[in-house]
Amino acid sequence: MPTSDDILAALRHVQEPELHKDLVSLNMVRDIVVDGGNVRFTLILTTPACPLKDKIKEEATQAVSRVPGVESVQINLSAEVAKANRLQDHQLLPPGIKNIIAVASGKGGVGKSTTAVNLAVSLQRAGATIGILDADIYGPNIPMMMGIREDRPSVNEAQHLIPMVGHGVKVMSIGFLVDPGKPVIWRGPMLHGIVRQFLSNVDWGALDYLIVDLPPGTGDAVLSLVQTVPLSGAVIVTTPQRIALSDVRRSIAMFQEVRVPILGIVENMSGLDCPHCRQNIELFDGHGGKLLSQEFDVPLLARVPFDPAVGRGGDEGVPVSLSSQASPQALAFKKAAEWVAARISVLQAGAGQPLIEIG
Numbered sequence: 001m002p003t004s005d006d007i008l009a010a011l012r013h014v015q016e017p018e019l020h021k022d023l024v025s026l027n028m029v030r031d032i033v034v035d036g037g038n039v040r041f042t043l044i045l046t047t048p049a050c051p052l053k054d055k056i057k058e059e060a061t062q063a064v065s066r067v068p069g070v071e072s073v074q075i076n077l078s079a080e081v082a083k084a085n086r087l088q089d090h091q092l093l094p095p096g097i098k099n100i101i102a103v104a105s106g107k108g109g110v111g112k113s114t115t116a117v118n119l120a121v122s123l124q125r126a127g128a129t130i131g132i133l134d135a136d137i138y139g140p141n142i143p144m145m146m147g148i149r150e151d152r153p154s155v156n157e158a159q160h161l162i163p164m165v166g167h168g169v170k171v172m173s174i175g176f177l178v179d180p181g182k183p184v185i186w187r188g189p190m191l192h193g194i195v196r197q198f199l200s201n202v203d204w205g206a207l208d209y210l211i212v213d214l215p216p217g218t219g220d221a222v223l224s225l226v227q228t229v230p231l232s233g234a235v236i237v238t239t240p241q242r243i244a245l246s247d248v249r250r251s252i253a254m255f256q257e258v259r260v261p262i263l264g265i266v267e268n269m270s271g272l273d274c275p276h277c278r279q280n281i282e283l284f285d286g287h288g289g290k291l292l293s294q295e296f297d298v299p300l301l302a303r304v305p306f307d308p309a310v311g312r313g314g315d316e317g318v319p320v321s322l323s324s325q326a327s328p329q330a331l332a333f334k335k336a337a338e339w340v341a342a343r344i345s346v347l348q349a350g351a352g353q354p355l356i357e358i359g
Contacts, residue, residue, distance in 0.1 A: 002069045004032045007039055010063045017052050018342060019349050023060065030078075037071030039064055046345035047208070048079040048127030051338035079127065081208040081341075082348050086230030092199055096206040097131075099232040099344055101263065102225065104255070106247030108139075108216040111268035111304070112237045114314055115333070116213040117145045118321040119235070122330075122337035124168045125321070128208040131163060133198055134173030135225055136215040143175045147317025152176060160203040167322060172202050195224045209341070217251070226258050232344050233263035235301070235336075240270055240288045248288070252296055263343045264301035265289050266336050272306045273328065280305075299343065302336035304329050 012024045023029050023043065032041040043060060045053055057075050064073045083098040093100075103116040116132060124130045134142035143149075146166030153161045153176050163170035174194060204210065212231075214222050225231075234255045238248045255262055267289025272281045283306055293300040304310075305328050313320040321330045 001036060002034055002039065002067050004034055006067050007032050007034065007041065007064055010067050011060060014056070014059050014063050016046075017055065018346050019046070023056075031076075037069050038074070039067075039070055039072070040074035040076070042076045042078055045077060045079040046348075047081050047341040049123050049338045049341040050079070050345075051335070051342055053077055081128065082345070084230070084232045084344070084348060086232065090230060092196065092228065094200070094202075094204050097204055097210050098208050100210045100212060100229055101340065101344075102212045102214050102231050102234040102255075102260070103237065104214045104222065104234050104251050105216050105237040106249065106251040107244060110216075110237050110239045110244060111310075112216065113139075113141050113145060113213050114310060114319075115235070115237045115266050115268060115304075115336075116211055117142065117314070117319045118330075118333035119337045119340065120169050120211050121167050121319050121321045122334045123209055123211075123341065125334075126337070126341075128341070129206055130168075131170040131172070131204050131207045131210045133210060133212045134171065134175065135195060135198070135212050137174050137194065138215060140173045140175030141314070142171060142173050142213055144317060145314045145319065146171050149317075150176075156203050158203070160201050162203050166317070167319070170204060170207070172198050196228060199229060209344075217247070222254070226255065226260055231260045233261040233340075233347065235263050235340060236265045236292070236298075237268055238265060238288045238292060239268055240282070242288065242291075245288050245292060248292060249295075252292070252298075256296075261343075261347055262296065262298040263340050264299035264336070265292050266301050267303045269306045270303035299339065301339050302332040304332040304336075 008024050011029050012022045014023050016026055028044050030042040030044055060075060061073045064070055081098050087093060103112055105112040120130050120132050132142055134140045148164045148166045148171060150164055153164055156162055163172045236252055238244050252262060269283060272283055289300045289303060307329050309324055310320045310329050313323050321333045324330055
């Protein structure tokens with residue numbers, strides 16, 4: 001009959017494809033039970049959104065099945081998201097936040113907030129605990145896009161704000177604290193202060209990933225965040241046309257200047273699949289995402305096709321990743337979310353670039 005040692009020996013020959021170490025050395029194998037010829041155990045992934053989890057499970061199954069005496073293999077997948085080294089013992093941040101991801105763009109109108117909410121709900125659907133901080137002080141659209149209609153957040157006994165919740169995601173925004181339609185006319189110290197308050201005086205609880213929707217450009221609010229908070233990385237949103245690239249380049253250069261890793265680029269409004277002729281129509285000249293990816297040597301995470309349903313999802317408060325899960329747009333956001341999570345795991349382990357493939 002096989003033993004637990006036999007199972008471990010077999011799994012030492014299975015590598016985690018991004019971290020380039022075997023499953024046993026990475027302490028990913030837990031709770032082995034051998035009942036005659038029946039084997040079951042748990043694989044602990046570095047993120048519940050792991051894009052290669054099916055590949056890992058299949059290779060582990062094949063390796064254990066080759067052990068003499070094994071008749072069946074049952075693998076349970078679980079995940080433990082590591083806390084970013086940058087966030088360890090940080091005085092400003094609540095201890096439950098493991099990773100902070102900025103979603104940024106060089107200019108407005110490219111779908112930055114749309115990308116932020118769809119990344120959030122995609123990660124939440126994968127099993128991660130997620131929060132969104134709406135740091136776009138002058139255009140706080142996240143509450144509407146997440147379907148949250150309440151006026152004001154409540155306060156706990158420690159006088160910390162309790163985030164609103166939309167689609168299982170915790171949300172905090174200046175939009176909850178100012179009168180609808182009233183302009184926010186703030187600069188410098190006031191912006192810096194509200195960003196700090198939203199990080200340190202909000203009861204975020206335990207979060208695998210806190211996604212921060214930044215305002216466009218490289219102004220006060222953006223600089224306040226990147227200079228105050230040790231970000232795990234940034235996702236850059238662009239559209240295909242070349243006119244968007246000069247602004248996006250400045251945004252990338254800013255993150256590089258302050259040594260924030262660029263997790264990748266999302267190219268939004270990347271062509272239109274015509275419902276009548278079934279042909280793909282390029283709405284803009286240029287291949288912005290691909291050019292930026294090559295220029296800065298960062299991954300192109302996804303190319304999201306244009307569809308009016310994406311805009312409707314934002315207006316109605318149900319992101320397309322929930323309302324139309326099998327659509328090309330939802331699948332592109334899902335893929336981007338998985339590779340963002342994978343990229344963070346790889347950076348944490350110091351293992352180089354993830355194996356990203358864009359179709």
